[in-house]
Structures are given as structure tokens and as C-alpha cells.
Amino acid sequence: MRNAIIKLLLIIAAVLLIGWANRHYDSYTLSILNNIGIFAILALSYNLINGVTGQFSLEPNGFVAIGAYFTALFLLPADAKTDMFALVDPAPLVLSMHAGFIPAVISGGIAAMFIALLLSFPVFRVRGDYLAIVTLGFGFIIRIFALNNPAYTNGAMGLNDIPSTADFLWIGITALITFVVMLHIVYSRYGRAMKAVRDDEDAATAMGINTFKIKTIAFMTSAFFEGVGGGLLASFLTTITPDQFSFLLTFQLLIIIVLGGLGSMSGTLLATILVMGSMEWLRFLDDDMVIFGWHTGAHPGMRMVVFSILLIIMMLFARKGLFGDKELPELLREKFRKKGEQ
Amino acid sequence: MSEPLLEVRNVTMKFGGVTAIDDLSFKVEKGQIYGLIGPNGAGKTTIFNIITGNYLPTEGQILFDGQDITGTKPHKVVDKGIARTFQNIRLFKSMTVLENVLIGFHDRIRYSYLEAILRFPRFHTYERRIRAEAMGLLEEFGIASFADTNATALSYGNQRKVEIARALATQPRLLLLDEPAAGMNPIETEDLSRIIHKIKADYDLTVLLIEHDMKFVNAMCDRVTVLDYGEKIFEGPPAEAIVDERVISAYLGEFSNA
Known part of the structure; x- marks a missing residue:
């Protein structure tokens, strides 16, 4: 009961903070916060399949693309699509798609979830790293599909002028919902079964766990939130092209979840803030700097060099990521218990 | 006979x-x-x-x-x-002793995925019940004091007991x-x-x-x-x-x- 009240208070505080930030920060700060929010949604859901369930997958870019395109096509009015599609006329199906913001974003999630279901049948029947290979290929297929079917996606020109409904209130609250949902999954019989599959699949089966079902559930949940994140991304950026959803996106998310600790949701959240934030905070490194009277000159890309070095140092000192596979309260409890014993 | x-x-x-x-x-x-x-x-x-x-x-x-x-x-x-244990102990190594035993209850818990996500009352009822049952099992084996310890930190003999307790949890x-x-x-x-x-x-x-x-x-x-x-x-x-x-x-x- 006490825990439930604390949780409720924390959620209310987070909502108020999001609302306050949305009103008081300038658009530059908000765009950074929006980026962090969207990447938090993507990284948290990616962590469910990769970290908690331990199935090495490289799928996020594909599912994010599906979510983004679905949402964008639902949000754009029919005449805007006719104007925009320069190469070929939009397909009738594309023209007939129209929905409000919430159904549009959710439809992106559901589409991604459905495709995850289809993928899981061939992939989870066998063991090993097939998931990584299949999902890697899947990401490429989606991109190539988007490039070569201009009647549906406007090809390489992408979709522009997507209504920008997604402000920090939407994105922040969705990120909060994702965080809470992920924690609720992890601390339930489903989360326990996912961890069991990660630790020892044979032993999990011997406990009566249908490992195929558990892996599929984790994969579909992950895909749903990645689709939703993609939809928010489309509305936030107002323009999407197939090249945005390259493997680089997956790679960025992989860095985040490994840094945060595979299996730790609070670690992932912290890592998202650190990685996405430092991309901005380190921007001064690109400019000309004066160190003891010596001008370094402007080196565009210097921040990426420093960023990479910081990452390497972090991984050297925290092999299992910032939080390992534990959540923040668990870590604190362990610390206090150790202090008590001394 | x-x-x-x-x-x-x-x-x-x-x-x-x-x-x-x-x-x-x-x-x-x-x-x-x-x-x-x-x-x-x-x-x-x-x-x-x-x-x-x-x-x-x-x-x-x-x-x-x-x-x-x-x-x-x-x-x-x-x-x-039918439940089994393994020749070379196979506990879930990232989990505590209690969590290991809770896995054994997996099929006996009847709340759905949505009920877990939305934290319906049924979720709390089941979780409370199986936690009490799991602690009971651990007490029977004399390892209740290790409930929150990581399973792999236990002695070999105690790990064996956890494995048997986990198998018993499946009834x-x-x-x-x-x-x-x-x-x-x-x-x-x-x-x-x-x-x-x-x-x-x-x-x-x-x-x-x-x-x-x-x-x-x-x-x-x-x-x-x-x-x-x-x-x-x-x-x-x-x-x-x-x-x-x-x-x-x-x-x-x-x-x-x-």
C-alpha cells in the first residue's frame, strides 16, 4: 500500500514536471527534451527484448520506420498527399487513410506489433542468434520498400509537412507511460519468465514456461512501443525520409541500453539522458576553443571523438553498464543493507 | 500392488x-x-x-x-x-533465491498480461499468495534467510535445495x-x-x-x-x-x- 502511494505521487510529480517544462522552456531546450523522450521510449522497449529477455535483436529501425510512416500517412490530409507525391500518384489506400492524432500514433504501434508477430514464428522456433540476422535484414527490407514504393511512401523524397501535434507533453507522458509499463512487465510473472528465458532457456522450459510464447510477447510489446515512438518522431520532426531509419538508429539505441545496463529500465532511462544530452552538451567542442591562449580551431565532429572516448571509459569502469541488470531502488537497497552489516 | x-x-x-x-x-x-x-x-x-x-x-x-x-x-x-532438477545445478543466475522459486509458480498464476501491466487487483492477490507460498517452501528447506540473496552466491548444497524447492513449486x-x-x-x-x-x-x-x-x-x-x-x-x-x-x-x- 505504501509503495502504491509513493508510486502514484512519483507519477503525479513527473506529469507536473513534464507539463511545467513544456510551458517554460524555449523551443531549443524542448527539442532536446523531445529527442530524449522519444529515444527513451525506443530504448526502454528495445531493452525489453534485448536486455530483459536476452534475445539479441537488431530491429528498432524497422519498427520505428513502420510506426513513423503509418502515423504520418494517417495524419496527412488527402489533398496534402496528392500535392506532395511528386513521382507517382498516391495509392487509393494511402488517400483513404485519415485519423486523429492518438489513433494515428497507436495504429503505427499496432502495425509494428503485427509484423513482430509474423517475424516471431520463423525466428523463435529455433535457438541462437537468428533473431539478430533476421531483424537486421528486416530493417534493410523496410528501408528498401520505402524507397521503391513511391505510391505509398513518396520514395526517397519522404513525407513532409506532417502535422506537428507531438509536443513535449505528448512525448514526455508517452515516455513516462512506457517506463511504467515496462517496470510493471518486469515485476510480474511475465517479466520473471522473460528473465528466466535469458538466464537458462532449458531450465525455464523445465519450470513449465512456454518460451516461444514469452519471447513472442516480449518482441511484440517491444515492437508496439517502437512503432508508437516512431509515430511521435514523425509528428515531432514533421518530415521523414527512408534514410532516417538506417541501421545507425538501431546502433544508437544499442549503445544506450548497453551503457544503461542490459535489463535495467532505470539504467536505460539515465543512459538515454546522458547519451542524447551529451550529444548536445558536447557541441562546444566542435567550435573554436581557447586553451591557455592557444586556439584549437573549429573541428566539426570533435564532439563525436570525445563522446566515443567517454563511452569507452564508461564501459571500462562499468562492464555491465551503469546499473547492471538491477533497477535503481534495488541498487540503493543493496547499498544500505551492506552499510547496515558493517 | x-x-x-x-x-x-x-x-x-x-x-x-x-x-x-x-x-x-x-x-x-x-x-x-x-x-x-x-x-x-x-x-x-x-x-x-x-x-x-x-x-x-x-x-x-x-x-x-x-x-x-x-x-x-x-x-x-x-x-x-512432472518436475525435474538438473545434473549440474541450473538456477537462474541473475535472480534471487525467492525469484527462482517464484518461477516455479509461473503456470499456476492466472493473471493476464494486461492485468499485469495495469496492475489489476488480481495481480496483487496472486503475487501476495505465491510469495507467501514460496517463502513457506524456503522455510521448509531451511533457506528462508537467503530469500533475497542472489541464488548463485549460495553454497552448493543450498543451491541444490533451491533447485528442488523450485521444482516443487510447480506442484x-x-x-x-x-x-x-x-x-x-x-x-x-x-x-x-x-x-x-x-x-x-x-x-x-x-x-x-x-x-x-x-x-x-x-x-x-x-x-x-x-x-x-x-x-x-x-x-x-x-x-x-x-x-x-x-x-x-x-x-x-x-x-x-x-
């Missing part, structure tokens, strides 16, 4: 050209502690894997409580009431123990046999166990089957097994006259 709970009927298992089990039959009666012994590579663990559905036998059937369960998927075999009628006393010192072994006798009585269990320690088998089992190269070379009470000539020669080799 009571009816058999488990019947292995004419089971043959071939891996390519190698015959691991050759036309093996035996019956385990309700309430028995049945021993499966034999030298290394005799096919004891293979039989376990066939019973639990991990292997499909080349020929023959497994009957559980009169029902043919040959080829049933491993996780469904657990539903039917089995038949418990398969693969070398439960392996790597234990005599005191731990004695403790273990006391526990096995106790849970057998408390949970109305039938136990099928694989073991090398003949003293342990002698003290525990009502009946044994001795395997050598996949063939049954003896069946009967354990006291007779240790004086049987074929059993002795399987373990120690033939005495040569030279």
Missing part, C-alpha cells in the same frame, strides 16, 4: 548410429522412491530427457498416470505434473532428481535424504532419481533399475543390486583370471 504412476515401455533412443537406450522398460509405482543407476554414459540422463519431452524416443512410449505422454512438449509435461506428482547428492559432503547428503523423505510424505510425491552414491541409493530407494550401455542389467531392491554380479562388473569391470 498399486498401479504405476510412470511407465517406460520398450523405449529405444538412437542418436544417429549410437543406441543410447535399448528397449528399456520399467514401472514406477505411486509413492515409491525409484533409483536409476549405472556407470557414466549408461543413458540415465537420456531417459530423463525422454520423460520430460526434451527428446522424442526412436521407439516406445512413456505413460504417465495411464496416459501416453510420448512427444508432449517439455513445458506441457510440467503441467501434467508435481512425480519428481525427477538428476544426481541430487553429486558434489555434496556426507553431512549435506544426509540432510538431503531427510528432506527428500519429508517432502515425499508432505506432498504425496513419487520420486525417480539418478544417483552414483550407492550408500545414498541404498538408504533412499525402494527399488532400482541398473543401466549399462543403455540396457537394463538389473531391476529390484537396491540391497540385491550391490551384490549382483553383472552390476559389479559393469561398475568395476570383469575380473580376469590371468
Whole structure:
């Protein structure tokens, strides 16, 4: 009961903070916060399949693309699509798609979830790293599909002028919902079964766990939130092209979840803030700097060099990521218990 | 004579050209502690894997409580009431002792995915109930004080106990123990046999166990089957097994006259 009240208070505080930030920060700060929010949604859901369930997958870019395109096509009015599609006329199906913001974003999630279901049948029947290979290929297929079917996606020109409904209130609250949902999954019989599959699949089966079902559930949940994140991304950026959803996106998310600790949701959240934030905070490194009277000159890309070095140092000192596979309260409890014993 | 709970009927298992089990039959009666012994590579663990559905036998059937369960998927075999432990302890290494035992309750919890995400009252009811039950199991094994310790930090003997507790959580009628006393010192072994006798009585269990320690088998089992190269070379009470000539020669080799 006490825990439930604390949780409720924390959620209310987070909502108020999001609302306050949305009103008081300038658009530059908000765009950074929006980026962090969207990447938090993507990284948290990616962590469910990769970290908690331990199935090495490289799928996020594909599912994010599906979510983004679905949402964008639902949000754009029919005449805007006719104007925009320069190469070929939009397909009738594309023209007939129209929905409000919430159904549009959710439809992106559901589409991604459905495709995850289809993928899981061939992939989870066998063991090993097939998931990584299949999902890697899947990401490429989606991109190539988007490039070569201009009647549906406007090809390489992408979709522009997507209504920008997604402000920090939407994105922040969705990120909060994702965080809470992920924690609720992890601390339930489903989360326990996912961890069991990660630790020892044979032993999990011997406990009566249908490992195929558990892996599929984790994969579909992950895909749903990645689709939703993609939809928010489309509305936030107002323009999407197939090249945005390259493997680089997956790679960025992989860095985040490994840094945060595979299996730790609070670690992932912290890592998202650190990685996405430092991309901005380190921007001064690109400019000309004066160190003891010596001008370094402007080196565009210097921040990426420093960023990479910081990452390497972090991984050297925290092999299992910032939080390992534990959540923040668990870590604190362990610390206090150790202090008590001394 | 009571009816058999488990019947292995004419089971043959071939891996390519190698015959691991050759036309093996035996019956385990309700309430028995049945021993499966034999030298290394005799096919004891293979039989376990066939019973639990991990292997499909080349020929023959497994009957559980009169029902043919040959080829049933491993996780469904657990539903039917067969639980197992592993030869080399296989605990979930990222989890605490309590969480390990909670996994055993997986199939007995009846809240759905959505109910878990939205934290419906049913979620809390079930979680509270199984946590209490799991703690009860740990207390019975005398390891309740380790509930929040990482499972792999425990001593070997205690890890064994966690594994058995975890198997019991699935509410089995038949418990398969693969070398439960392996790597234990005599005191731990004695403790273990006391526990096995106790849970057998408390949970109305039938136990099928694989073991090398003949003293342990002698003290525990009502009946044994001795395997050598996949063939049954003896069946009967354990006291007779240790004086049987074929059993002795399987373990120690033939005495040569030279």
C-alpha cells in the first residue's frame, strides 16, 4: 500500500514536471527534451527484448520506420498527399487513410506489433542468434520498400509537412507511460519468465514456461512501443525520409541500453539522458576553443571523438553498464543493507 | 500392488548410429522412491530427457498416470505434473533465491498480461499468495534467510535445495532428481535424504532419481533399475543390486583370471 502511494505521487510529480517544462522552456531546450523522450521510449522497449529477455535483436529501425510512416500517412490530409507525391500518384489506400492524432500514433504501434508477430514464428522456433540476422535484414527490407514504393511512401523524397501535434507533453507522458509499463512487465510473472528465458532457456522450459510464447510477447510489446515512438518522431520532426531509419538508429539505441545496463529500465532511462544530452552538451567542442591562449580551431565532429572516448571509459569502469541488470531502488537497497552489516 | 504412476515401455533412443537406450522398460509405482543407476554414459540422463519431452524416443512410449505422454512438449509435461532438477545445478543466475522459486509458480498464476501491466487487483492477490507460498517452501528447506540473496552466491548444497524447492513449486506428482547428492559432503547428503523423505510424505510425491552414491541409493530407494550401455542389467531392491554380479562388473569391470 505504501509503495502504491509513493508510486502514484512519483507519477503525479513527473506529469507536473513534464507539463511545467513544456510551458517554460524555449523551443531549443524542448527539442532536446523531445529527442530524449522519444529515444527513451525506443530504448526502454528495445531493452525489453534485448536486455530483459536476452534475445539479441537488431530491429528498432524497422519498427520505428513502420510506426513513423503509418502515423504520418494517417495524419496527412488527402489533398496534402496528392500535392506532395511528386513521382507517382498516391495509392487509393494511402488517400483513404485519415485519423486523429492518438489513433494515428497507436495504429503505427499496432502495425509494428503485427509484423513482430509474423517475424516471431520463423525466428523463435529455433535457438541462437537468428533473431539478430533476421531483424537486421528486416530493417534493410523496410528501408528498401520505402524507397521503391513511391505510391505509398513518396520514395526517397519522404513525407513532409506532417502535422506537428507531438509536443513535449505528448512525448514526455508517452515516455513516462512506457517506463511504467515496462517496470510493471518486469515485476510480474511475465517479466520473471522473460528473465528466466535469458538466464537458462532449458531450465525455464523445465519450470513449465512456454518460451516461444514469452519471447513472442516480449518482441511484440517491444515492437508496439517502437512503432508508437516512431509515430511521435514523425509528428515531432514533421518530415521523414527512408534514410532516417538506417541501421545507425538501431546502433544508437544499442549503445544506450548497453551503457544503461542490459535489463535495467532505470539504467536505460539515465543512459538515454546522458547519451542524447551529451550529444548536445558536447557541441562546444566542435567550435573554436581557447586553451591557455592557444586556439584549437573549429573541428566539426570533435564532439563525436570525445563522446566515443567517454563511452569507452564508461564501459571500462562499468562492464555491465551503469546499473547492471538491477533497477535503481534495488541498487540503493543493496547499498544500505551492506552499510547496515558493517 | 498399486498401479504405476510412470511407465517406460520398450523405449529405444538412437542418436544417429549410437543406441543410447535399448528397449528399456520399467514401472514406477505411486509413492515409491525409484533409483536409476549405472556407470557414466549408461543413458540415465537420456531417459530423463525422454520423460520430460526434451527428446522424442526412436521407439516406445512413456505413460504417465495411464496416459501416453510420448512427444508432449517439455513445458506441457510440467503441467501434467512432472518436475525435474538438473545434473549440474541450473538456477537462474541473475535472480534471487525467492525469484527462482517464484518461477516455479509461473503456470499456476492466472493473471493476464494486461492485468499485469495495469496492475489489476488480481495481480496483487496472486503475487501476495505465491510469495507467501514460496517463502513457506524456503522455510521448509531451511533457506528462508537467503530469500533475497542472489541464488548463485549460495553454497552448493543450498543451491541444490533451491533447485528442488523450485521444482516443487510447480506442484508435481512425480519428481525427477538428476544426481541430487553429486558434489555434496556426507553431512549435506544426509540432510538431503531427510528432506527428500519429508517432502515425499508432505506432498504425496513419487520420486525417480539418478544417483552414483550407492550408500545414498541404498538408504533412499525402494527399488532400482541398473543401466549399462543403455540396457537394463538389473531391476529390484537396491540391497540385491550391490551384490549382483553383472552390476559389479559393469561398475568395476570383469575380473580376469590371468
